[in-house]
Amino acid sequence: xxxxxQPTAYSNGSILNSNTIKSNxxxxxxxxxxxxxxxxxxxxxxxxxxxxxxxxxxxxxEFQTSHISGIAELQDLKNRSYATSTTKNNxxxxxxxxxxxANSGCLASCHSTADIIINMxxxxxxxxxxxxxxxxxxxxxxxxxxxxxxxxxxxxxxxxNFAGSDNYCWEPTGTPGDTKNPSADLEGSSERSLMLTxxxxxxxxxxxxxxxxxNPHNETGYTTVKSMTAEVFYI
Numbered sequence: 218x219x220x221x222x223q224p225t226a227y228s229n230g231s232i233l234n235s236n237t238i239k240s241n242x243x244x245x246x247x248x249x250x251x252x253x254x255x256x257x258x259x260x261x262x263x264x265x266x267x268x269x270x271x272x273x274x275x276x277x278x279e280f281q282t283s284h285i286s287g288i289a290e291l292q293d294l295k296n297r298s299y300a301t302s303t304t305k306n307n308x309x310x311x312x313x314x315x316x317x318x319a320n321s322g323c324l325a326s327c328h329s330t331a332d333i334i335i336n337m338x339x340x341x342x343x344x345x346x347x348x349x350x351x352x353x354x355x356x357x358x359x360x361x362x363x364x365x366x367x368x369x370x371x372x373x374x375x376x377x378n379f380a381g382s383d384n385y386c387w388e389p390t391g392t393p394g395d396t397k398n399p400s401a402d403l404e405g406s407s408e409r410s411l412m413l414t415x416x417x418x419x420x421x422x423x424x425x426x427x428x429x430x431x432n433p434h435n436e437t438g439y440t441t442v443k444s445m446t447a448e449v450f451y452i
Contacts, residue, residue: 288323289444300438309355309434315378323445325424329451333447333449337366344438345389359390359394361386362434366413368427369428370424371426385397
């Protein structure tokens with residue numbers, strides 16, 4: 218493909234404005250998706266094997282050079298998924314128990330080594346604890362609830378979390394008593410839009426399920442609106 222030149226060049230000391238950025242992005246989008254001309258492809262170099270023959274089943278689309286899948290659930294009470302710290306055998310805030318968020322994940326199929334791009338959105342909310350400290354509960358201390366991205370090997374069942382994907386949502390009442398402090402925004406910290414774009418480089422051949430998972434420190438946490446897409450790019 219011929220080289221791309223953006224309409225407006227960026228340079229040190231120049232003023233950025235939204236119109237310039239939008240114009241450059243729209244130009245690049247047109248170039249990548251539409252403006253391929255005959256001279257971009259050498260004669261005899263485009264063969265049948267170069268053209269992806271796609272297969273689309275439900276929310277999975279698989280092609281010769283890539284694979285994409287996804288899930289999206291909107292604001293409907295039937296889509297609500299709960300998590301709770303009360304299922305832990307030991308201290309509800311000191312011990313770790315990851316609970317996968319139902320219907321928040323999707324499948325990535327890798328036929329060879331590939332890079333995987335995950336885009337995730339979770340609207341998570343935490344309610345104040347009702348059990349007081351010393352009465353079979355940990356009381357109200359604006360406890361943190363950590364959400365991470367989890368990968369599960371479909372064949373072996375082995376799983377692992379990506380620590381660098383961590384997001385947090387806090388209890389809305391009490392004084393901070395956990396390792397993370399939400400600062401002053403009580404309402405905003407207890408109901409948050411958690412967004413993530415994460416790249417897994419050099420993923421080996423196999424089928425992998427990705428999902429959001431939470432380590433709850435509160436009696437009640439839940440999410441209704443959630444989505445995830447997984448894009449596979451072969452190396």
